[in-house]
Amino acid sequence: MFKGIFGERVFKAATLATLIFFVLFFTGIIISIIFYTNPGEVLKILFSAEVLFAIKLSLITATITAVISIIIGIPAAYAISKTEFRGKSVVDTILDLPIVVSPIALGAALLVFFNTPAGIAIEEHGIKFVFVVSGIILAQFTVVSALFIRLMKSSFDSINPRYEDVARTLGCSKFQAFFKVTLPLAKNGIISAGILTWARAIGEFGATVTLAGATAMKTETLPIAIFLSLATADVEKAMTVILILVCIAMIALIAIRKAVGRGWLI
Amino acid sequence: MIYIKNLLKNLGDFSLEDINLDVQDGEYFVLLGPTGAGKSVLIECIAGLHKPEKGEIWINGRNATGLTPEEREVSYVPQDYALFPFLSVKENIEFGMKIKKYSKFEINQGLKKMVNLLEIENITHRNPSTLSGGESQRVAVARALAVKPKLLLLDEPLSALDPRTKQALWIELKRIHRELKVTTIHVTHNFEEAISLGDRIAVMNEGKIVQIGTPGEIFRKPKSMFVAEFVGADNLFKGICTSKIEDETSRVSINGVSMDVFAAAKKDGECYVSIRPEDIVLSKEICKCYADMNMLKGKITEILDKGILIKVVVDAGIQLSVLLTRRACLEKELSKGDSVYVIFKAMDVHLF
Numbered sequence: 001m002f003k004g005i006f007g008e009r010v011f012k013a014a015t016l017a018t019l020i021f022f023v024l025f026f027t028g029i030i031i032s033i034i035f036y037t038n039p040g041e042v043l044k045i046l047f048s049a050e051v052l053f054a055i056k057l058s059l060i061t062a063t064i065t066a067v068i069s070i071i072i073g074i075p076a077a078y079a080i081s082k083t084e085f086r087g088k089s090v091v092d093t094i095l096d097l098p099i100v101v102s103p104i105a106l107g108a109a110l111l112v113f114f115n116t117p118a119g120i121a122i123e124e125h126g127i128k129f130v131f132v133v134s135g136i137i138l139a140q141f142t143v144v145s146a147l148f149i150r151l152m153k154s155s156f157d158s159i160n161p162r163y164e165d166v167a168r169t170l171g172c173s174k175f176q177a178f179f180k181v182t183l184p185l186a187k188n189g190i191i192s193a194g195i196l197t198w199a200r201a202i203g204e205f206g207a208t209v210t211l212a213g214a215t216a217m218k219t220e221t222l223p224i225a226i227f228l229s230l231a232t233a234d235v236e237k238a239m240t241v242i243l244i245l246v247c248i249a250m251i252a253l254i255a256i257r258k259a260v261g262r263g264w265l266i
Numbered sequence: 267m268i269y270i271k272n273l274l275k276n277l278g279d280f281s282l283e284d285i286n287l288d289v290q291d292g293e294y295f296v297l298l299g300p301t302g303a304g305k306s307v308l309i310e311c312i313a314g315l316h317k318p319e320k321g322e323i324w325i326n327g328r329n330a331t332g333l334t335p336e337e338r339e340v341s342y343v344p345q346d347y348a349l350f351p352f353l354s355v356k357e358n359i360e361f362g363m364k365i366k367k368y369s370k371f372e373i374n375q376g377l378k379k380m381v382n383l384l385e386i387e388n389i390t391h392r393n394p395s396t397l398s399g400g401e402s403q404r405v406a407v408a409r410a411l412a413v414k415p416k417l418l419l420l421d422e423p424l425s426a427l428d429p430r431t432k433q434a435l436w437i438e439l440k441r442i443h444r445e446l447k448v449t450t451i452h453v454t455h456n457f458e459e460a461i462s463l464g465d466r467i468a469v470m471n472e473g474k475i476v477q478i479g480t481p482g483e484i485f486r487k488p489k490s491m492f493v494a495e496f497v498g499a500d501n502l503f504k505g506i507c508t509s510k511i512e513d514e515t516s517r518v519s520i521n522g523v524s525m526d527v528f529a530a531a532k533k534d535g536e537c538y539v540s541i542r543p544e545d546i547v548l549s550k551e552i553c554k555c556y557a558d559m560n561m562l563k564g565k566i567t568e569i570l571d572k573g574i575l576i577k578v579v580v581d582a583g584i585q586l587s588v589l590l591t592r593r594a595c596l597e598k599e600l601s602k603g604d605s606v607y608v609i610f611k612a613m614d615v616h617l618f
Binding site: 160162163165166167168169170171172173174176180181184185187 | 310313314315334335336338340341342343344346348350351352361362365366409410413415419
């Protein structure tokens with residue numbers, strides 16, 4: 001089909017056309033939001049107590065979620081990348097589940113868990129999660145931590161095991177080799193996976209609304225603010241918060257590009 | 267120094283079997299073999315990077331079989347050097363010394379010594395990613411030697427280098443070994459490299475050591491067809507030992523061509539013989555032949571320019587390759603189709 005130079009051109013045009021369609025589609029959506037909002041109104045809503053609260057809550061919860069994901073995710077990702085054990089493929093599949101399963105389902109599962117005797121015991125004697133801020137963090141963690149592990153796994157996969165081998169023969173214990181060689185080698189991977197995880201946590205809605213609820217000025221993160229504004233038909237406010245989210249996403253993506261672009265790993 | 271006894275390592279579709287090895291203190295020992303022979307796996311076992319299923323590894327009088335790599339005092343330079351890309355050359359060399367908690371003074375002394383020894387004074391501030399292959403190699407060796415290892419393991423250290431750099435580093439490795447006298451095991455698939463560096467060579471094939479000996483022994487007296495072929499024996503024939511002439515001389519018949527072979531051990535029936543191409547002389551005139559000489563009449567079928575040497579192929583009932591210097595070839599005015607006498611000593615025929 002379409003042989004020779006003509007074929008090459010048709011192929012190039014066809015693939016580029018789909019790309020252009022894609023880019024236009026997304027820029028169109030974002031531009032439509034900008035057109036819909038009036039700058040004066042945006043500033044007023046932006047500095048309203050409720051939106052400032054939502055921004056603050058989102059930044060704090062997503063940062064805590066990202067930090068916990070990094071602390072737990074790095075050793076877990078290392079284990080799945082570099083250690084051979086029985087049932088590894090099962091573990092690998094389980095790790096993919098939170099990425100594939102709908103967040104609202106994960107939130108519902110969490111809610112059900114806190115109605116089991118174990119869950120109730122945690123709620124009564126440990127930390128409360130249902131319909132409170134810590135629930136937001138747990139919900140975000142449940143949805144995004146697997147993503148962090150997945151990203152870190154591919155980062156560790158790409159690190160030549162020879163570096164650790166050499167470090168060991170130069171006198172490093174396994175721990176020293178990990179901290180002094182593998183972690184510095186994975187630095188860019190950690191930064192970009194961390195930022196991506198953080199950005200995904202900021203945008204998390206389904207699990208959060210199910211476990212922590214949508215209470216204004218209490219468990220109101222940015223996505224929940226959008227939901228509440230739409231529910232009350234306050235479109236201006238919804239659009240403003242969407243713009244904030246788009247800005248945060250852009251900043252995160254630029255930061256990742258910077259972090260990765262400077263480095264030598266990915 | 268290094269003593270390996272009945273080592274077995276199974277890696278799924280590949281295994282090291284029954285490895286027995288004895289490397290002397292201060293020796294430059296070469297593991298030679300084709301790709302996939304198990305050379306790298308063997309030195310990784312010695313470094314402690316693989317745990318063998320069976321057998322023992324003794325390093326410096328200590329059973330090291332169960333020790334972790336950091337407890338073995340063995341330095342390892344992998345094929346790709348694995349210089350840490352997040353550290354400068356200087357920091358790479360200092361890495362092991364810092365881990366081993368050398369004093370600041372010792373680290374400075376060690377760095378200075380390594381930098382001088384490997385002649386890398388000008389590149390210490392650079393990042394490994396900016397180094398050439400030869401420079402990376404020197405830095406990797408410096409980093410390995412800086413921690414004063416009891417044993418240095420080099421995995422194909424020269425294979426990624428261009429021929430000129432390779433030649434220069436052969437000489438360098440030999441010099442460094444002379445100066446430091448650190449026991450070294452060097453893995454290579456290159457026979458010339460093995461011969462010019464090794465005090466002794468172990469030839470490996472399919473996970474087994476097939477022959478251990480000095481370069482001369484491996485080169486002139488291969489014990490099997492595999493070793494003979496691997497070390498580039500051109501004139502390799504299967505024959506039959508027909509009769510014994512004297513105490514130490516036998517007659518071998520190859521496709522109806524008979525030659526005398528000097529062999530202390532008597533062989534009966536089927537055997538292999540090899541004759542190094544450089545041990546054969548060509549002459550246009552018939553020579554007075556001594557009892558221990560073989561002379562065959564043949565015709566030159568091919569003259570190949572090999573650069574410094576000329577390879578002449580003679581059909582004397584069997585195809586014989588002869589290596590001559592360019593000058594010898596010119597003086598004898600040899601050309602394709604000429605009738606020549608092929609002369610070689612019975613002692614230069616290796617029987618196995």
